[in-house]
Amino acid sequence: MEAIRTDRLTKSYGKARGITELELSVGEGEFFGFIGPNGAGKSTTIRTLLGLIRPTSGSARVLGRDIVKENQAILRQTGYLPSEAVFHPGMRVGEILKFSADLRRRDCAAEAKRLCERLRLDPAAKADELSFGNRKKVGIVCALQSEPPLLILDEPTGGLDPLMQREFFDILRERSAKGATVFLSSHILSEVQRNCTRAAVIREGKIIACGSVEDLAKSSARRVSVLGRVDLSGLEGIRDLKEGDGTASFLYSGDMSRLLSRLAEGDVRDLSVSEPDLEEIFLHYYGKEDGLS
Amino acid sequence: MTVVRHELRQGRLSFLIWTGAIGFLLSVCIFLFPEMKGEMDGVGELFSSMGSFTAAFGMDKISFGTLIGYYAIECGNVLGLGGAFFAALCAADVLAKEEKDRTAEFLLTHPVSRGRVVTEKLIAVFLQITALNLVIYALSLGSMALIGEEIPWGEVNLLHLAYYILQLELSGICFGISAFLRKGSAGIGLGIAAITYFLNLIANITESAGFLSYVTPFGYCGGADIVSSGSLDGVKVAVGVLIGAAGIAAAYGKYLKKDIR
Numbered sequence: 313m314e315a316i317r318t319d320r321l322t323k324s325y326g327k328a329r330g331i332t333e334l335e336l337s338v339g340e341g342e343f344f345g346f347i348g349p350n351g352a353g354k355s356t357t358i359r360t361l362l363g364l365i366r367p368t369s370g371s372a373r374v375l376g377r378d379i380v381k382e383n384q385a386i387l388r389q390t391g392y393l394p395s396e397a398v399f400h401p402g403m404r405v406g407e408i409l410k411f412s413a414d415l416r417r418r419d420c421a422a423e424a425k426r427l428c429e430r431l432r433l434d435p436a437a438k439a440d441e442l443s444f445g446n447r448k449k450v451g452i453v454c455a456l457q458s459e460p461p462l463l464i465l466d467e468p469t470g471g472l473d474p475l476m477q478r479e480f481f482d483i484l485r486e487r488s489a490k491g492a493t494v495f496l497s498s499h500i501l502s503e504v505q506r507n508c509t510r511a512a513v514i515r516e517g518k519i520i521a522c523g524s525v526e527d528l529a530k531s532s533a534r535r536v537s538v539l540g541r542v543d544l545s546g547l548e549g550i551r552d553l554k555e556g557d558g559t560a561s562f563l564y565s566g567d568m569s570r571l572l573s574r575l576a577e578g579d580v581r582d583l584s585v586s587e588p589d590l591e592e593i594f595l596h597y598y599g600k601e602d603g604l605s
Numbered sequence: 606m607t608v609v610r611h612e613l614r615q616g617r618l619s620f621l622i623w624t625g626a627i628g629f630l631l632s633v634c635i636f637l638f639p640e641m642k643g644e645m646d647g648v649g650e651l652f653s654s655m656g657s658f659t660a661a662f663g664m665d666k667i668s669f670g671t672l673i674g675y676y677a678i679e680c681g682n683v684l685g686l687g688g689a690f691f692a693a694l695c696a697a698d699v700l701a702k703e704e705k706d707r708t709a710e711f712l713l714t715h716p717v718s719r720g721r722v723v724t725e726k727l728i729a730v731f732l733q734i735t736a737l738n739l740v741i742y743a744l745s746l747g748s749m750a751l752i753g754e755e756i757p758w759g760e761v762n763l764l765h766l767a768y769y770i771l772q773l774e775l776s777g778i779c780f781g782i783s784a785f786l787r788k789g790s791a792g793i794g795l796g797i798a799a800i801t802y803f804l805n806l807i808a809n810i811t812e813s814a815g816f817l818s819y820v821t822p823f824g825y826c827g828g829a830d831i832v833s834s835g836s837l838d839g840v841k842v843a844v845g846v847l848i849g850a851a852g853i854a855a856a857y858g859k860y861l862k863k864d865i866r
Binding site: 359362363364365366383384385387388390392394396397398399400401402411412414415416417454 | 716
């Protein structure tokens with residue numbers, strides 16, 4: 313069974329774009345990355361899957377259940393971490409965790425205690441006084457304490473220091489090893505590349521690429537770095553061109569023989585052609601840098 | 606009842622402040638009565654000859670010199686307006702605050718249906734209003750006993766019942782509005798309470814605007830009418846209950862399908 317399956321899922325906000333005919337498939341037990349810059353439609357997709365907003369058209373199933381008709385059954389088996397964790401005022405961390413568990417009608421005290429220890433979170437602390445990162449930790453414990461089979465995490469590492477990020481991903485890998493599906497939305501490509509097995513790239517509300525992280529990285533595009541002089545004008549398939557003092561570096565997805573001809577015509581003293589990392593692939597798909605942080 | 610408990614805890618401070626303030630003012634009013642009683646003969650004549658002002662507060666129908674007359678006018682305004690403000694504020698904020706404070710995402714991504722959220726929040730509002738009225742009722746009766754006056758049980762009970770129904774109606778209206786709002790709920794709630802209060806004053810002053818007393822919940826809370834007739838106006842109460850119920854129905858209709866931002 314697929315953990316998440318969308319079929320032409322669309323959400324429009326009048327003139328504003330939401331998501332358009334989204335086709336997405338996440339297998340059970342996968343560690344799946346959902347990549348896109350801010351405003352691409354990642355959160356809209358997640359909020360639609362969780363029933364916070366209703367789809368304009370199309371359909372989706374989560375854990376085999378319809379997102380509109382069987383929303384409660386989905387939420388019972390899903391732990392969700394929003395990009396910005398906001399809690400009711402005047403509550404202590406422990407009270408928030410208990411409230412979250414009570415809403416699930418579960419006793420999660422033991423798991424909550426374990427997670428708080430691992431994430432160095434004080435249950436007696438007042439949530440209103442916590443830093444952004446510590447509020448994020450509260451959100452993480454809320455999402456994980458009931459040990460749900462599906463975890464949907466929206467920009468989960470924002471505000472966490474590198475050590476905490478490592479601990480957090482260790483916990484996620486443990487959950488994944490036990491069979492949980494992890495759906496991780498992020499604009500930080502390196503964390504998707506390090507942790508996810510498959511990923512989808514969303515751009516302006518549409519999925520523009522989906523596959524294994526390895527395959528995505530094996531795009532036809534190559535990072536070409538040239539030391540010397542070469543005339544690249546008119547050559548199609550060049551992106552992210554950076555020219556400096558006798559050097560040029562660019563992503564190339566055009567006809568390789570034409571590039572080689574140009575290089576042969578120029579004065580090339582050194583040449584490097586390498587497989588780009590996911591960040592560069594991302595640039596390749598977007599064709600611009602403005603979505604990246 | 607997790608959401609009910611949560612709401613009661615969240616609204617604890619506001620409840621204590623409003624209950625304390627209304628209870629204190631009401632008790633002070635009652636404790637002033639023995640001193641005022643002796644001066645009421647002259648004052649009563651003065652109050653009953655002030656034209657529109659007299660009619661607006663119903664002072665032409667009851668005597669200020671009796672405990673129930675004094676209580677219906679003076680204390681009625683304190684409880685009527687204070688209780689209405691509390692009920693409106695409480696109900697107008699209860700659904701809207703989740704989006705305003707951005708806590709809706711946390712609450713509604715737990716396995717708790719929107720219907721259950723709406724129902725439990727409504728129960729929490731009604732419980733707070735009921736608790737406030739019980740405390741105020743007990744304080745009023747206690748204060749009357751302390752000043753050594755005979756308690757006019759029938760009239761006092763009717764007055765408190767009327768204000769309780771008023772608060773439930775206003776809370777129903779504001780609860781409905783709350784489902785449509787994302788911010789500004791407090792101002793709208795207080796505004797509705799104030800407007801309905803002044804609509805009733807206008808209805809009392811101007812005969813041609815008398816129909817307004819069927820629209821505003823204060824229409825069936827006129828202390829002078831209740832004391833002089835010994836009953837509540839059933840038609841006005843029924844209209845009020847229907848309006849309140851319509852507000853609650855609107856809340857369910859909207860919130861169950863609303864996009865949460």
